[in-house]
Amino acid sequence: MSKKVILREVGLRDGIQMARTFLATEHKRDWAKALIEAGVREIELTSFVPPKVVPQFADADQLAAYLPELGGAVCSALVPNLKGAQRAVQAGFRHINYVLSISEAHSQSNVRRSTGEAIEELRKINEERRVSGWPKVTLGVGLATSFGCTLQGAVDPERVYDVARQVVALGADELIAADTVGYANPSQVRAMLPKIIEIAGGRRVVCHFHDTRGLGLANVVAALESGVSVFDTSLAGLGGCPFAPGATGNINTEDTAFMLESMGYSTGIDIDALLKLRRKVESWLGDERYSGAIARAGLPKTFQYVN
Amino acid sequence: MSKKVILREVGLRDGIQMARTFLATEHKRDWAKALIEAGVREIELTSFVPPKVVPQFADADQLAAYLPELGGAVCSALVPNLKGAQRAVQAGFRHINYVLSISEAHSQSNVRRSTGEAIEELRKINEERRVSGWPKVTLGVGLATSFGCTLQGAVDPERVYDVARQVVALGADELIAADTVGYANPSQVRAMLPKIIEIAGGRRVVCHFHDTRGLGLANVVAALESGVSVFDTSLAGLGGCPFAPGATGNINTEDTAFMLESMGYSTGIDIDALLKLRRKVESWLGDERYSGAIARAGLPKTFQYVN
Numbered sequence: 194m195s196k197k198v199i200l201r202e203v204g205l206r207d208g209i210q211m212a213r214t215f216l217a218t219e220h221k222r223d224w225a226k227a228l229i230e231a232g233v234r235e236i237e238l239t240s241f242v243p244p245k246v247v248p249q250f251a252d253a254d255q256l257a258a259y260l261p262e263l264g265g266a267v268c269s270a271l272v273p274n275l276k277g278a279q280r281a282v283q284a285g286f287r288h289i290n291y292v293l294s295i296s297e298a299h300s301q302s303n304v305r306r307s308t309g310e311a312i313e314e315l316r317k318i319n320e321e322r323r324v325s326g327w328p329k330v331t332l333g334v335g336l337a338t339s340f341g342c343t344l345q346g347a348v349d350p351e352r353v354y355d356v357a358r359q360v361v362a363l364g365a366d367e368l369i370a371a372d373t374v375g376y377a378n379p380s381q382v383r384a385m386l387p388k389i390i391e392i393a394g395g396r397r398v399v400c401h402f403h404d405t406r407g408l409g410l411a412n413v414v415a416a417l418e419s420g421v422s423v424f425d426t427s428l429a430g431l432g433g434c435p436f437a438p439g440a441t442g443n444i445n446t447e448d449t450a451f452m453l454e455s456m457g458y459s460t461g462i463d464i465d466a467l468l469k470l471r472r473k474v475e476s477w478l479g480d481e482r483y484s485g486a487i488a489r490a491g492l493p494k495t496f497q498y499v500n
Numbered sequence: 501m502s503k504k505v506i507l508r509e510v511g512l513r514d515g516i517q518m519a520r521t522f523l524a525t526e527h528k529r530d531w532a533k534a535l536i537e538a539g540v541r542e543i544e545l546t547s548f549v550p551p552k553v554v555p556q557f558a559d560a561d562q563l564a565a566y567l568p569e570l571g572g573a574v575c576s577a578l579v580p581n582l583k584g585a586q587r588a589v590q591a592g593f594r595h596i597n598y599v600l601s602i603s604e605a606h607s608q609s610n611v612r613r614s615t616g617e618a619i620e621e622l623r624k625i626n627e628e629r630r631v632s633g634w635p636k637v638t639l640g641v642g643l644a645t646s647f648g649c650t651l652q653g654a655v656d657p658e659r660v661y662d663v664a665r666q667v668v669a670l671g672a673d674e675l676i677a678a679d680t681v682g683y684a685n686p687s688q689v690r691a692m693l694p695k696i697i698e699i700a701g702g703r704r705v706v707c708h709f710h711d712t713r714g715l716g717l718a719n720v721v722a723a724l725e726s727g728v729s730v731f732d733t734s735l736a737g738l739g740g741c742p743f744a745p746g747a748t749g750n751i752n753t754e755d756t757a758f759m760l761e762s763m764g765y766s767t768g769i770d771i772d773a774l775l776k777l778r779r780k781v782e783s784w785l786g787d788e789r790y791s792g793a794i795a796r797a798g799l800p801k802t803f804q805y806v807n
Contacts, residue, residue, distance in 0.1 A: 347802045375793075376800045378762035379721050406800065407755040407793030408762075411718040414686050441793060448714040455685035455715075486682075486714030486748060493683045493713065495654045 195459040195499040199423040200446055201235035201399065202228050204474075206271055207443050208431030210240065210247050214478050218252040222259045224474060228428075229265035231466035233446075237290065237425070238268045241277035257284035269333065273304060275317045282327050290369065291315055292335035293360075295353050296342035299373070303337070312359055319364035333367035334360045335401065339385070341376030350385050357392045367397040369425070372412065375405020375441075379415035386419035401425040402444045403432065404484070409444035410452055417458070424449060429471045430484035445485040447471070451492065459499040464492060502766040502806040506730040507753055508542035508706065509535050511781075513578055514750050515738030517547065517554050521785045525559040529566045531781060535735075536572035538773035540753075544597065544732070545575045548584035564591035576640065580611065582624045589634050597676065598622055599642035600667075602660050603649035606680070610644070619666055626671035640674035641667045642708060646692070648683030657692050664699045674704040676732070679719065682712020682748075686722035693726035708732040709751045710739065711791070716751035717759055724765070731756060736778045737791035752792040754778065758799065766806040771799060 205221055216224075225236055238260075244251035253270065260268060269288035272278040281289050293311035294300035300308045315334065322330055338345075339353045357368055370389050382400075390398050400416045402409045402424070413424055426449045432442025450462040468488055475483060512528055523531075532543055545567075551558035560577065567575060576595035579585040588596050600618035601607035607615045622641065629637055645652075646660045664675055677696050689707075697705050707723045709716045709731070720731055733756045739749025757769040775795055782790060 341800055341802050343801060374800075375797065376802060378759060380763040405793065405797045406758065407717060407752070408759055410714060411721045411759065414718045414721060441796070445714070451713065452685060452715055452718065456687040486712065489748070490682065490712045493648055493681075494650060495648050495683060 195457060197422065198417070198453050198458045198460055199235055200233065200426045200449060200460055200462060201237060201423060202233050202428060202446060203237045203401075203425045203443060204428040204431050204446070206237040206240050207425070208427040208429075209249055209478070211433040212249060212431070212478055212481055214481075215249060216477055218255045220477050221252070221256050222262070224470065225259070225263050225266070225268070227466070227470040227473070229263065231463045231470060232461040233266060234461060235267045235269070235423075236263070238263070238270060240271035240273070241280045241284075242271070242273045254280070254284050257281075257286060260285045272318070274314050275321060278318045278321065282330055287329055288331050288333070290333040290335060291318060292337050292369075292371070293356070294337040294342075294373075295348050295356055296338040296345040298345035299338045299342045302344055308356065312356065312363070315360065315363050315365075322364070331366040332364060333369055333399070334365040335369040335371050336360070337371045337373045339370045340372040340381055341374065343374045343376075350388070353385065354388055354392060357389055361392060361394065361396065365396065367399060368393045369399040369401050371401035372403055373401075375403040375408070377402060377412050378408055379411045382412045382415040383419055386416055386421055390420050397423060399423040399425060404430060404441045404444045407441075410448065413444065413449060413452070426450075428467060428474060429488070431474075431481060433482070441482065441484045447487045448485050451487050451496070454498050455496065457499055502764060504729065505724070505760050505765045505767055506542055507540065507733045507756060507767055507769060508544060508730060509540045509735065509753060510544045510708075510732045510750060511735040511738050511753070513544040513547050514732070515734040515736075516556055516785070518740040519556060519738070519785055519788055521788075522556060523784055525562045527784050528559070528563055529569070531777065532566070532570050532573070532575070534773070534777040534780070536570065538770045538777060539768040540573060541768060542574045542730075543570070543576070545570070545577060547578035547580070548587045548591075549578070549580045561587070561591050564588075564593060567592045579625070581621050582628060585625045585628065589637055594636055595638050595640070597640040597642060598625060599644050599676075599678070600663070601644040601649075601680075602655050602663055603645040603652040605652035606645045606649045609651055615663065619663070619670070622667065622670050622672075629671070638673040639671060640676055640706070641672040642676040642678045643667070644678045644680040646677045647679040647688055648681065650681045650683075657695070660692065661695055661699055664696055668699060668701065668703065672703065674706060675700045676706040676708050678708035679710055680708075682710040682715070684709060684719050685715055686718045689719045689722040690726055693723055693728055697727050704730060706730040706732060711737060711748045711751045714748075717755065720751065720756060720759070733757075735774060735781060736795070738781075738788060740789070748789065748791045754794045755792050758794050758803070761805050762803065764806055
């Protein structure tokens with residue numbers, strides 16, 4: 194029996210949030226459809242951040258109208274606060290992801306509130322979910338800067354665990370350990386993930402790695418061996434980092450799928466179909482930083498999918 | 501006690517063998533000197549391949565004249581055959597590396613002889629070393645295409661072990677497991693390296709990974725955990741692959757040093773000094789494919805050397 198690994202595609206959210214080109218809603222829909230055809234089963238489709246903050250997601254409601262066509266995948270939306278959560282659920286999302294920063298400096302810089310205030314906002318979201326009886330809405334919570342912060346520097350793992358415990362107590366269905374700025378290394382991942390999995394207590398744990406400093410795939414292997422089997426990845430490695438202009442973004446979906454299948458983990462993903470989609474996305478977005486080794490070098494002659 | 505890892509710099513050999521620019525001998529010397537100043541303690545300095553095959557190394561003898569100035573590092577030379585070995589020793593090298601291909605197709609294509617003939621050539625080199633009483637010349641042997649071949653496809657691990665055993669019996673002081681074309685994955689590395697280490701029977705085992713398909717650093721971690729502590733790396737990730745134009749080359753020295761130090765392994769390398777050298781090398785070589793995440797994104801604010 195092969196072990197299954199889920200790659201949750203975040204290109205349509207993390208990948209394009211800083212893109213120079215405003216992508217048409219229909220292209221976003223086509224992108225998501227092509228992902229599903231390529232075997233992707235989870236997609237973070239958009240964000241309900243205020244349009245004035247990220248204009249790219251001004252069409253979140255319109256894109257949500259296509260959710261019925263995207264039934265082949267679990268589609269989620271990022272929500273920055275209670276209002277965003279209400280909009281997302283209203284628009285039809287049944288899976289929402291809320292992100293808070295472990296680093297106070299990053300929290301203040303990113304959303305102008307303290308980590309404590311961000312936790313309080315999560316309490317409100319969960320309370321709203323409870324009192325409004327949101328039908329089967331699952332709530333994922335991202336722990337940004339879990340492995341370090343460009344602004345603050347080191348992040349104490351104990352603080353990560355402490356916030357993770359609070360987040361679980363406040364109703365999170367899923368914990369997303371996020372290396373927001375590409376600071377994680379395999380030793381750190383192996384030290385921290387077992388503890389986070391323990392705190393999650395059976396809830397799903399996702400790793401969200403950026404490849405900013407080239408360690409993304411090495412971190413995936415370390416996380417796999419720590420028991421993680423869900424990873425956020427981005428087609429073509431899209432996803433900028435405002436603190437490292439020109440640096441690579443999220444770990445690349447094609448490369449991650451290639452590595453996992455080579456190692457005997459089944460992803461269900463058709464890499465050639467992703468490469469075809471990648472070319473389409475490049476034609477839509479134009480000048481962006483696209484990364485990924487498989488797009489350059491091709492699959493090995495010996496490559497075989499697990500199943 | 502931190503664990504030490506040796507990065508053997510191969511940029512001056514593997515890195516530039518396909519470069520468009522012919523590098524001046526003095527620049528090669530300056531490159532090697534700067535490496536030593538940056539803490540690099542092993543350098544594959546050149547190759548005694550016939551100049552008509554690789555013109556870049558036509559100055560191997562002249563470069564060898566600088567060996568006395570490069571005493572801060574163990575400098576080795578690649579030798580393609582007995583004649584090359586004789587030239588290298590004559591020129592002053594006390595460490596020579598001979599490479600043979602596990603894949604018959606690669607062996608024929610690369611050096612126009614079978615793997616068996618290449619093993620016979622190794623026998624001659626070792627015999628010459630014995631009868632000529634070459635003073636303290638150590639002989640490393642590279643096992644090219646150990647993890648797969650672009651021409652032949654899959655390579656049977658049993659064949660790798662079999663050749664490794666013959667190579668050890670023929671006097672090799674060191675085995676270099678080489679992923680010549682970027683086919684290796686971490687599971688494969690972890691499956692094969694313990695066996696190769698066993699066959700080496702106390703002799704040093706080096707891993708030579710290319711990052712052609714993005715798995716280079718993940719493979720380093722897998723090899724580390726299998727007991728390997730010496731890796732071939734190339735400044736700026738230089739090192740082309742004729743079968744994947746535009747693809748990344750050898751694993752990048754700066755990124756590998758960064759990863760290892762972050763994980764608590766001491767390399768003795770000053771990464772900032774390497775980045776400075778990298779800019780110099782770029783000015784000498786001009787248009788080449790330079791890769792590496794640290795050169796783009798910089799070291800993390802939290803980065804600390806092990807010692």
